[in-house]
Amino acid sequence: MKRIAISALILIAGLAGTSLHAGIAIKAEQVHTVSGEVIPNGIVLVDGDRIQAVGTAEEIDIPADYAVHETAVVTPGLIDARSVVGLAGMYNVPDDQDQLDTSAPIQPGLRALDAYNPSEGLVEWLRSLGVTTLHTGPAPGALVSGQTMLVYTRGDTVDDAVIRPLAGVSFTLGAGVSRHFESPGTRSKSVAMIRQAFEDARAYGRQDPDERPSDLGNQALLKVLEGELPALVHANTAVDIMTALRLAEEFDLDLVLEGAADAYLVLDRIREAGVPVLLHPTMTRTGGESMNAAFDTAAKLQEAGIPFAIQGGYEAYVPKARVVLFEAAIAAANGLGVDHALAAITLNPARILGLDEDLGSIEVGKQADLVLFDGEPFEYVSRVCKVFIAGELVSEECR
Structure with missing residues (x-):
């Protein structure tokens, strides 16, 4: 009896090992790696949460115990470079509108981490359309509206979703x-007012750390001044973009421009400053400070050699967020081209946000965030049919 029991335990353990460690294989007519050439008749092997192998069907053998998913096209998981999803909700009622506090114009101590709702319907909606990573946080509208964060579009709690709890501090310039x-x-x-806030933070930083009082706002701005966090400055007009560049030079800030509707008017200045751009959604409504927003601005940034990504941004009306897949498609058709457009919502934002060691492209060793399409990603009739985050199937309804 003892021998039989031991044998049974060994068998159970072996089966459990197979269940836990068996990987997945993606067979695709095209593998868009983004970091390299498109691979026709390609295979992506995933072991656990990592990409194990990438190549053609002639080069790669699929292990017998791997679950196989067949598709027309596979791309890296899409990254929304700037959003307010999870703070702004889909119902547009006071209870789900935490994206902007208007009690004071300068509030750097506010954290997206403390308001993010991973169960918000907009998170699921974006995930089903291929967005696996969000850079989200307070909306533009205050001089300093708070601290942003990086999350995966999965998880039941903010702790499950979070990649980086503090990603940057959000500023806004302009008449708005x-x-x-x-x-x-x-x-x-x-x-x-912004300059004075920085000077106050500098003075705060000169105090003895053991004696200075706790001040959440000054602590956040001090991290910006010391280069620990980027200054994410929303500026649409050429006047405000130039002001952002001057502030960055004056205070030695790690500047990232957001919005930047007039960027094409000051391309040389942006390039000389070495500043990346989280560009407004391609189809953003034109008016006010974004009246000069254009479909081909992304193409002009690409031609000028300026690092940029396309953001989903924030809309004041339902459904509150744009889909970067659709925004990139319009940019692709207006001079950017398919390859650069796909990079603008995958590898480019990963690089700007400091995530490119793990995310943004289909490469061996990177996290297995993958999107399976039933056609070319930017074709109107194509649908996202499966989405994987860290090797886990998180969506399988064709949309």
């Missing part, structure tokens, strides 16, 4: 700030 606050009323006052 005055819609939410009595002061500042002008651009000059806006910049003076």
Whole structure:
């Protein structure tokens, strides 16, 4: 009896090992690696949460115990370079609108981490359309609206979803700030208030760490001044873009421009400053400070050699967010081209956000965030049919 029991345990353990460790194989008519050439008749092997092998069907043998998924096209998981999803909700009611606090124009101590709802319907919606990673946080509209974060579009709690709890501090330049606050009323006052906030943070940083009082706002701005966090400056007009560049030079900031509708008017200045751009959604509504937004701005940034990514951004109306897949498709058709458009929502944002060691392309050793399409990704009739995050199938409804 003892020998039989031991044998049974060995068999059970062996079966459990097979169940736990068996990988998956993606067989695709095209593998868009983004970091390299498109692979026709390709295979991607996944072991656990990592990409194990990438190549043609002639080069790679699929292990017998691997689950096989066949598709027309596979791409890396899509990355929304800037969003408010998870703070702004799909129902557009006060209970799901945490994207902007208007009690004061400068609030760097606010954290997206404390408001993000991973169960928000918009998170699931974006995931089903191929978005596996979000850079989300406070919306533009305040001079300093708070701290952003990086999350996967999965998980039941914020702890399950979080990649990086602090990704940057959000700033806004432009006349639009005055819609939410009595002061500042002008651009000059806006910049003076931001400059004073930085000077106050500098003074705070010069105090003895053991004696200075706790101040969440100054602590956050000090991280920006010391280069620990980037300054994410939303600026659409050429005037405001140039102001952002001057502030970055004055305070030695790690600057990332957001929005940047007028970027094509100051391409040389942006390139000389070495500043990346999280470009407005291609189909953003034109008006006000974004009146010069254009379908071909992405192509002009690409031609100028400026690092950029396309963001989903924020809409004040339902459904509150744009889909970067659709935004990139329009940019592709307006001079950017398919390859660069796909990079603008995968590898480019991964590089700008410091995630490219793990995400953004289909390469051996990287995390297995993969999107399976039933046709070319930017074709109107193509659908996302399966989405994997870290090797886990998280969506399988064709949309």
